[in-house]
Amino acid sequence: MAKNSRRHFLQTGLAVTASGLLLPSLATPTEASGELGAYGDFIAQQTPQPTPAELAAPRLRELAIPAAQAPVNFRLTETNILGPYHRQNAPYRAKITPPLEPGVVLVIKGRVWGQNTRRVLPGTVIDIWQANAQGRYDNDDPQRPPAANLFVNRARVVTDENGYYEYETVHPGPYQIGPRAWRPAHIHYWVRKAGYRDLVTQLYFRGDLHQREDQFIRQSLIIDLRQIRTPHGTYKAGVFDIVLAPRA
Numbered sequence: 001m002a003k004n005s006r007r008h009f010l011q012t013g014l015a016v017t018a019s020g021l022l023l024p025s026l027a028t029p030t031e032a033s034g035e036l037g038a039y040g041d042f043i044a045q046q047t048p049q050p051t052p053a054e055l056a057a058p059r060l061r062e063l064a065i066p067a068a069q070a071p072v073n074f075r076l077t078e079t080n081i082l083g084p085y086h087r088q089n090a091p092y093r094a095k096i097t098p099p100l101e102p103g104v105v106l107v108i109k110g111r112v113w114g115q116n117t118r119r120v121l122p123g124t125v126i127d128i129w130q131a132n133a134q135g136r137y138d139n140d141d142p143q144r145p146p147a148a149n150l151f152v153n154r155a156r157v158v159t160d161e162n163g164y165y166e167y168e169t170v171h172p173g174p175y176q177i178g179p180r181a182w183r184p185a186h187i188h189y190w191v192r193k194a195g196y197r198d199l200v201t202q203l204y205f206r207g208d209l210h211q212r213e214d215q216f217i218r219q220s221l222i223i224d225l226r227q228i229r230t231p232h233g234t235y236k237a238g239v240f241d242i243v244l245a246p247r248a
């Protein structure tokens, strides 16, 4: 039909992208800002140039994952319960929490691997959701559901060409689910990669006393956290590698 032709879209100044959003066809490319001038020279002087050896090194060394935490045994990452608080369509961003979210800053990083190939899996989508520092989810009060476009303490991240992911959040709080039943602090993952089985799991933190009062935790999903000191304060960091099973 002529009205749906490409010419028609161009004539009307609109084109439909794969996502269904409309892009003005007359839009011009974003202009480059030109030479950086003196500021560029200053940055170049302040930035040490990598040596040939550094350029040849795997990027993960640059990202400072300690060697002791890097090995992967290629056992499949255990599944864990989905729980009642997942929401679809969380935004893609590398910070899970809103700006200035109260709590201990936490950085989680890791790689996603295929068990069959023993290779990293770029382009893996990890859907992440968690409670805030007080153990509350943004949708745990049926009387006050969140706005449809507001996602607090939720995000999706995508692994890079090295199968690597990293995000910043705050340490989640535990929450009580029965007279003597608690969920220890945890972060939910829903991992998706074409050709591999979806993995729904959670990660936990070593030393959490509420782990004794939880029937769902799996020991293999507990990670160690390290205290990292910076001139601006401290945060905690941990590594959570993931091994996916190929789709049958």
Ligand SMILES: [Fe+2]
Residues within 6 Å of the ligand: 083, 085, 131, 183, 186, 188
């Ligand atoms: Fe949970």
